[in-house]
Amino acid sequence: RDAYMRTRALHRLKKAITDFRATTCARTAMRPSSLHLSCRSRTFSSSRRLPMRQPKRLVRTESRGGRCRDSNGARDEEAGPRKDWSETIKGVTGDHVHASHLIPEDMRVPTENVFDSPRKKRPVAVVFAYVGNDFKGNTQNVLLPRGSTVDDVIEDAIFNAGGILLPNYRSKGLQRLKWSRSSRTDKGVSSLFTVVGLRMETPVRAHGGGSENESETSDGSNGNGSGSNSSLSKEEIDAEAKELIVEKINQHLPTDAVKAFACFKATKSFDARRAAISRTYEYLLPLKCLRDNKSGELEVFREALKTFEGAHPFHNYTKRGLYGAGKGNNSNRGRGKRNRKNDVITEDDGLEETSSEEGSGDEGAKVTTTTSVVSEEEKHLPKRIETSGKHTYWLLEKDVEDLVHIMHYRRIHEFTCSKEPEIIDGFESCPFVRVKVYGESFMLHQIRKMIATAVLVALDSEETPTMPLSFIKASLCRPCRVVTPLAPPLTLFLTGAEFMSFRKTQHGTASREEAVRSLTISDDTKNDIDRFRRERLYPKLAESFGSKEWDLFIEALQKFEPTREEYLTIVKQYESYDESRQARAKEKAVAAGEQTALKEKEKGKKTHNIVSSSSSS
Numbered sequence: 001r002d003a004y005m006r007t008r009a010l011h012r013l014k015k016a017i018t019d020f021r022a023t024t025c026a027r028t029a030m031r032p033s034s035l036h037l038s039c040r041s042r043t044f045s046s047s048r049r050l051p052m053r054q055p056k057r058l059v060r061t062e063s064r065g066g067r068c069r070d071s072n073g074a075r076d077e078e079a080g081p082r083k084d085w086s087e088t089i090k091g092v093t094g095d096h097v098h099a100s101h102l103i104p105e106d107m108r109v110p111t112e113n114v115f116d117s118p119r120k121k122r123p124v125a126v127v128f129a130y131v132g133n134d135f136k137g138n139t140q141n142v143l144l145p146r147g148s149t150v151d152d153v154i155e156d157a158i159f160n161a162g163g164i165l166l167p168n169y170r171s172k173g174l175q176r177l178k179w180s181r182s183s184r185t186d187k188g189v190s191s192l193f194t195v196v197g198l199r200m201e202t203p204v205r206a207h208g209g210g211s212e213n214e215s216e217t218s219d220g221s222n223g224n225g226s227g228s229n230s231s232l233s234k235e236e237i238d239a240e241a242k243e244l245i246v247e248k249i250n251q252h253l254p255t256d257a258v259k260a261f262a263c264f265k266a267t268k269s270f271d272a273r274r275a276a277i278s279r280t281y282e283y284l285l286p287l288k289c290l291r292d293n294k295s296g297e298l299e300v301f302r303e304a305l306k307t308f309e310g311a312h313p314f315h316n317y318t319k320r321g322l323y324g325a326g327k328g329n330n331s332n333r334g335r336g337k338r339n340r341k342n343d344v345i346t347e348d349d350g351l352e353e354t355s356s357e358e359g360s361g362d363e364g365a366k367v368t369t370t371t372s373v374v375s376e377e378e379k380h381l382p383k384r385i386e387t388s389g390k391h392t393y394w395l396l397e398k399d400v401e402d403l404v405h406i407m408h409y410r411r412i413h414e415f416t417c418s419k420e421p422e423i424i425d426g427f428e429s430c431p432f433v434r435v436k437v438y439g440e441s442f443m444l445h446q447i448r449k450m451i452a453t454a455v456l457v458a459l460d461s462e463e464t465p466t467m468p469l470s471f472i473k474a475s476l477c478r479p480c481r482v483v484t485p486l487a488p489p490l491t492l493f494l495t496g497a498e499f500m501s502f503r504k505t506q507h508g509t510a511s512r513e514e515a516v517r518s519l520t521i522s523d524d525t526k527n528d529i530d531r532f533r534r535e536r537l538y539p540k541l542a543e544s545f546g547s548k549e550w551d552l553f554i555e556a557l558q559k560f561e562p563t564r565e566e567y568l569t570i571v572k573q574y575e576s577y578d579e580s581r582q583a584r585a586k587e588k589a590v591a592a593g594e595q596t597a598l599k600e601k602e603k604g605k606k607t608h609n610i611v612s613s614s615s616s617s
Contacts, residue, residue, distance in 0.1 A: 019168075098143060101142050103169070109165075110160045114248065115163060115201065115202065115203045116205065117203070118203075119201040121200070123178070123197065123266045124241075124264065125265075125272060125519065126249075126264075127195055127260065129191060129529060130258040130259070131537055131540050132185055132188055133490070133540050135148065135149055135150050136187045137149055137187050138150035138151060138184060153257075154196060155169075155177075157249050157252035165201060174198075178198055179197070179198050180196070180198070180270075180273050181195070181196050182194055182195040182279075183273075183279055183494055188492075189494075190492075192493060192494060192537065195276070196272060197270050197271060197272040197275075202244075203245070206238075206241045206244045207238070207264075239264065240263060240522060240525060242262065242263075259532060259536075262522075262525050277498050277500055278440050278497065278498045279438075279439065282434060282437075283435040283448075283451055283487075285432055285433050285434075285435055285451065286550055287421050287431040288550070288554070290433070291459070298433065303469065304469055304472060305437075305454050306415060307472045307473060308450050310412065313404050313408045314450075315408040316475045317453070318446050320402070323408055384396055384397075387562040387566035387569070388562045390483065392561070392562055393570075394569075394570045395481065410443065410446065415435075416437075417433055417435050418433050418434040424541070427542035427545065432545070448489060452486055455485075456485055457471075457472065465564035466560065466564065467560075467564070468567055468568060468571065471571055473574065477574055480570060485556060485560060488550060
């Protein structure tokens with residue numbers, strides 16, 4: 001027991017020394033390379049003869065690049081000019097870091113309106129809602145001034161509430177907090193249900209906790225399996241920690257733009273992005289984009305949205321080059337380019353991920369191309385049927401430089417539109433239709449491009465021919481390459497997400513059916529979110545109906561290329577391609593059936609021979 005207690009004490013001491021080292025490097029002019037931990041090992045006398053190490057001592061030694069100080073501690077000028085480490089944000093260096101992200105030297109730990117003591121570091125999942133009109137996305141970006149993104153505002157509020165220690169504050173990519181979010185949103189996109197997972201210093205009494213020394217299992221629950229103090233009833237336990245955590249965080253948030261609603265206790269391995277199995281978005285489309293539904297455009301628009309349902313390759317509805325083999329890694333798959341040295345986002349970082357969401361990008365009325373422009377004389381182009389539209393064609397052979405990867409596939413469960421136009425109180429002159437999309441995950445610009453394409457199809461008529469409805473199925477085919485329009489992000493917002501179960505079942509794992517909607521909020525919290533929607537979100541969205549971006553969007557659709565006849569040419573290629581594909585599928589099915597029948601026949605012969613031999617014997 002003495003050996004075990006001493007080992008535990010050394011682990012705690014090692015963690016404290018590591019935190020002190022990181023803080024010293026970030027807030028002083030000391031080189032990280034000049035700080036080393038030296039230790040000597042010894043064994044102690046015990047019955048088990050377990051090895052034991054002395055505590056690591058923090059000492060100043062020579063730099064790896066050469067001698068920097070003499071025996072008296074004076075700096076050796078021959079070692080070269082000293083690097084200024086004051087321009088550092090926890091390992092991220094360079095001129096590209098905005099000065100507002102640097103930690104001031106006089107910063108102190110907050111003491112007012114903070115969590116109750118004692119506190120314990122726990123993995124939690126916090127539910128937030130925010131109005132994104134004044135933010136440039138929700139992902140941290142050190143290139144922008146502090147407070148430009150939702151992550152900055154939330155981290156500052158949790159730190160001011162005492163939920164983040166100073167050594168872990170403003171870390172590189174929020175890695176020290178194990179920060180994760182259920183979705184990423186673009187500039188101007190809002191959310192009513194974004195779950196942020198992190199390791200936070202929470203009051204011990206939160207979530208029905210008992211003593212400060214309570215133990216946790218690997219799945220995050222307490223030793224008794226219920227995750228709560230046995231002396232408390234279910235009614236006395238605040239599972240959402242509203243009083244002890246949520247209210248304290250909201251005191252430091254601009255609640256008219258960002259607000260916390262619930263805080264759940266999670267497991268140590270909880271990752272909000274990976275745990276989310278589906279997401280639901282809504283988009284408010286002004287009725288003027290559909291010519292006020294004078295000729296039944298709304299019905300055609302609704303039919304076009306239904307065409308997107310199912311599992312398809314949506315390579316024509318995103319920046320295709322961001323997704324594919326070798327694009328990103330498992331933790332940040334296909335979401336922009338990164339500076340490997342400092343891990344700083346050098347391009348707008350959008351979905352994550354296979355769980356990609358609406359990412360950052362261009363303005364609403366801007367039509368972006370999805371392939372890099374390369375001179376046709378400099379490379380050999382595969383055989384294809386071209387059109388007058390730029391980058392719109394049908395491939396007759398594989399293009400190895402522009403492949404459709406498995407990461408381009410997504411599944412949409414439901415894509416609907418309201419039956420009748422709606423209005424917001426106080427903005428009766430701006431009717432709109434509510435578009436709702438429910439799917440597993442979405443790529444960069446995918447939702448806005450699908451809606452803009454459906455609008456383009458709805459505007460197709462004899463007077464103004466545009467894109468035919470039959471072309472949408474062709475665009476969801478691998479050989480098709482087409483540039484699709486992009487709708488403004490002003491009225492897009494996340495409304496909900498479904499998560500896998502936090503905790504394990506008695507058999508060790510949770511089935512998918514049991515896990516859906518496991519992160520369930522109470523009815524009171526739902527009412528609070530609805531109130532935030534009515535009082536904070538809808539007025540901001542209604543104001544955006546008067547933006548000039550909608551007029552630019554409608555104008556861009558009217559000038560969109562190619563012509564309707566060229567679209568129909570690609571549709572014919574798709575029909576022949578689909579017929580040949582179905583014929584190949586039938587041939588494979590027939591061949592598989594014949595092979596199965598042959599195996600059964602051989603099996604019957606063997607059985608007959610065995611029966612004959614046994615009867616003769």
